[in-house]
Amino acid sequence: MFVERETECWKCGAVIKVYTWEGHELWAKECPEEGRPASVQWRFSQDLGEEYWVNTCSECGIIQGDWFLYLEDLVFADIGTKEEAQGVVPAPGGSVD
């Protein structure tokens, strides 16, 4: 099941839909279940230096990195992913607090 939220593309400013799914882990390597929205793509992240399943902007195509969606802008905070993420992921160069 995909959960949809709206956010603003950090690049072009368009209001876009972004998705998370059941069992999602940050920087997911596992292919999301069937019925995947077209904007969730296997893309290379400059910040991460790897490819993962990530949301993209439906307007300009730029990736909406997990770091921003889950930890910075907390787009999915209401469904509990932030707490999970904080236990697992150290912030680059500092704490997530």
Ligand SMILES: [Zn+2]
């Ligand atoms: Zn955009």
